[in-house]
Amino acid sequence: MTPKQYIISWLFLLVLSTGRIQAQETERHSYTLLNSSDGMSKQVIKSIVEDKYGLLWLVSENNVQWFDGSNFHQVPFGNGLHQLPGSFFHSACLSSEKEIWFFYDYGYSVYNPDNGCFTHFKKTEINNSNKGFQFIAGTRKEMVLHGNGEYQFINSSSKIISKIIKHRRKAFAAASVNLNDELLVISEDNYGRYLENLTNNTSTLLATPIKTTYLIYYQINDSIVAYFSNQLYQVYNIQKKTIVKSGIYPKGHEMKSFARASDIIKKDEQTSFIILENEIWEFNHHNWTFVKKLVGPNGDKLLDKGFFKSIFLDTKGVLWASSNLNGLYHVNIKKQLIQLIASDDEKNNFVKCFFPDKWNNSIVCGTFGSGLIIYDTNGKKMQHFPLKKMGENTGTIVSAITELNEEYLMVLLFGRSDIYLFNRKKQILQKAKTFFKNKELRYEKPNYYSVPIKLSENHIFYSLGSLWFRIDYLGGVLIFERVPKTFLDIKNLSGPLYCKSESLIELSSSNFIQSCLQKVGLDQTNLVMMLKNQKNWILGTSKGLYEFNDQTILIHAWNIQKGLPDENIYSAIIDKDNQIWCSHDKGISKINQKGDITNFSKSEGLQDDEFNYGAVAQTSDGQLFFGGVKGLNAFYPRQLNLDRVIPKLVITKISSNDNSLPTDTAFWNIQYLQFQQHDNRLKIQFTAIGSKLGNAYNYQYRVIGLDKEWKNLLHVREINLALNPGKYKIEIAAGKQFDKELLAQQTLEIEVLPPFYLSWWF
Structure with missing residues (x-):
């Protein structure tokens, strides 16, 4: 095939690939970003290694740090047992003896994690080149360096050079080790490109599509190798000597021109992670395609500016990715047990209230400032009703969403007299017809904290401080009628009842509630919500959670001293296994039947650490929902209970x-x-x-x-x-x-x- 024919075939491949690229998926992961404010070096991390104790070693150009999961520790400069003499570091790697080798200009040092000591070696054979030799691969017995037209093999036990092999052709600084512990490298001459086996001194001529500079060579298994250029990649079967796949990168991406072999790491037998400039992708080993892009928990890019420098997968299932501008990413690649439901536009994600409707495959979310947003149960945005008044620039706050019956939800707007009905089946929003039996009710407007209480189908109780009224939905009309305070006996309700702010204190004015609060040194102003737990009552307050029996005897108290990360309770609910779940300013907490507390935070997939008042729900199948400042979280408690990995x-x-x-x-x-x-x-x-x-x-x-x-x-x-x-x-x-x-x-x-x-x- 002529060069012209090659170019035409690649253009044809580009056209065919466009449709496929659009179908590629994203995979959401929670992550934490670490940088110099956490004690990390300001220099870009170029190499990451994990030792046998789980400590991470981070190599930058002029220093080395180790990270214990909480703090960064600097390795001092020097020639001592606990120092490193390198002034310009290249990389680090773990040997078969579980030692860490650090490579730098004119030498290398070997770290023993059992005694915390370094042993230093100077490469006397190296000439005065500033770059020196670079590590390219390690076998079970040797560490292999490349530079100055040769390969140096250093015995991992004796730490001395065991052999030197001169280049027969132009060589690339890329290598891998096959299942037989044989070292394979890529080289080329005027006749083509070769896969050389340095262990048994054999070569295989590789077919190449067009003349191009390949940046990375990567061995998938003993039969299949792949090599990547800046704009295309090719997969080659060594045994059959055939090209099995030629492909281009996802649309708008390419391999960065200074890519290294460490830009590709193996995730498992089926997939690898590959850096494509400012993104990280999963590469499938069976069809040899880019299948998923890693994104943040709400679908946002991990990196907006700059590029990723290196990636490393540790033994705990955490992907570490260093960037040139932002710092070090700690990405949990395990399956996310906590679902995030959020819009791509962050200003739409403050969830004030919501109603999960699995029967109609929808989640109806009332927001702070963006009106009503409808998602399906997989988190895909379906509809948006801004509900702005004519001529107003400010957004609409939805203060409450309440189920009337199987067909309609009632939607109340903060500070506005217009009330809406949402048709659950047709997913249509319409203005409600209203009738007021008491004229003074016509001028009342929903406040921010009031949460309607459903008494039965089509019958709602609503409180605006000292003003109590009942809402009935009859004949397509919402009928408002004022009721006396004796109308509602909270001891006969299951809750939850929300009592925050002075306008709702009337709900908690019973002698029973007053007596309970006094026994823990609190009053009505501390009370946020009440929840029935069989015959007991759970009080959510600004000072934690308290459980009382029907005789006002304190059964349990949960606060910071008992394990809650925050005491300002926003909402609480009891799951199918009689466990209490509550939200606050530092995530979500679970209290099991023994009274033990488990805390969940943003690092485990929560939308943020801050949640919202009264924004909680449970569906008939036991799934829990919590709304916060950056979206809605959903999960099945029993799945989280099974996640008991001990660190x-x-x-x-x-x-x-x-x-x-x-x-x-x-x-x-x-x-x-x-x-x-x-x-x-x-x-x-x-x-x-x-x-x-x-x-x-x-x-x-x-x-x-x-x-x-x-x-x-x-x-x-x-x-x-x-x-x-x-x-x-x-x-x-x-x-x-x-x-x-x-x-x-x-x-x-x-x-x-x-x-x-x-x-x-x-």
Whole structure:
């Protein structure tokens, strides 16, 4: 085939690919962005490695840091056991011996995670080139460097050069290791491009579509290899010596011109992650196509400006992606158990109230400032009713959405007298016909916090402070009638009843509620909502949650001291397993039947940490919905209950009497310490390493012999002890919630020696 024919075939491929590209999907993931404000280096991270203890090592051009899941730690410059002498770093990698090799100009250093020490090696064979040699691959026995027209093989155990192979052709700084532990590299000459096996000294001529500069060579398995240029890629079968796939990148994308082999990493046997400038895509190994683009939890781009520099998948299922402008992304690629329902336009996502209608495949959302938005149950936006008044520039606040019957919802607007009906089946919004039995009701307008209470089909109770009235929907007309305060007996309702703001205090004025609040030192102004739990009442307040029986006896109290991250309760609901779920300014919390608390935050897929007053619902199949400032979350509690992955816990620092042990100590590997009696005030710091950052876990500890039960530290990652002379065994654990049955994940034995005058020999 002539060059002209090749070009025509590629143009034809481009046309055929356009339709397919449009059909490619996005995959939403929650993420956390870390940068210099968190203690990370301001330099761009070019290489990421995980050691055997789960600590991440981050390599920038002029420094190296390690990250323990909570804090970044700088490795000092120097030639010591706990220093690095490199002035310009290239990369880092993990050897088969679980050591980390750091490569820099004119040398490399090997880190042993068991003792926290570095061993330094200078490459005396290297000439004065500023670039020196670069690491390209590692076999089970050797680390392979490339540069200056040769490959250097360094024995992983002895750390000395075992052999040198000179280039036979022009070579690319790309390599891989096959299942037989053989090193494969790409080279070319005037006759074509070759796949060289440096282990057994064989070559395979590769077919190429057109003359182009390939940036990355990537081996999918022992039979299939792929090579990527800036604008196209090709998949090649080594055994059959045939091209099995030629493709172009998703529309508007290309491989960045300075791409490296580390821009492609294996996710599993079916897929890989590939950097395409400012996006990360999944590449399928079966049909060799780009299938999914990674996006944020609400469908937004992970990166708006700049590009991704490197990616790394750790053993906990977290994808780490460094960027040149924004910092380091912590992306949880596990299946999202919490669904986010939100518009692409963030200003439409403040969900004030909503009604999930699975029977009609819709979720009707009332917003702050954007009127009414209708989604389907998969989160796809279907309709938008702005509901703006003629000539007004300000948006419309929907204050309440209430079910009238199987056909209609009633929609109330804050500060407006016009009321609407939403046809659930036809999904049509229409202005409601109204009739007022009491003339003064005609001039009343819905306030921000009032939530209608459904008494029965077509019958609603509504309160505006001292003004109580009933709304009946009869014959296509909403009929408003004032009722006396004795009309509603809250003890006979199941709730939830919302009582926030002075205009709604009348709802909580019964002697029963007053007595309950007084017993915990609160009054009506603290009360937010009330919820019936069988025969008991749960009171949501600005100071936490409280459960009372029908005799006003306090059964449970949940606040910050008991494990809630925030006490300002916005809403609460009881699921099918009689667990309490509540929202606040720091996410959502679950309280199981034992009273144990599990907290969920933005890092686990929530729309944000801040939720909205009264925005909660449960469908007949048990799915829960919570509305917040950036959208709506939905989940099945039983699915979240099954997610009980235990993180790894590491000790990061130990000090006595405020004097730290040497900072270069491998604290995570210490099992026994001895102190003098005058050094008995100990501080032990630690963190959990898992799919979430360290501050998201709950910590607990106990001193065997002193503590009968675990002590709950909540999110505090240190313990302070003053120990008398003796031997102690300290156990530490971490999890999603405080758990009395949790097993210790770290054990530290401490011995405090008695003063000499109390020794047996004195």
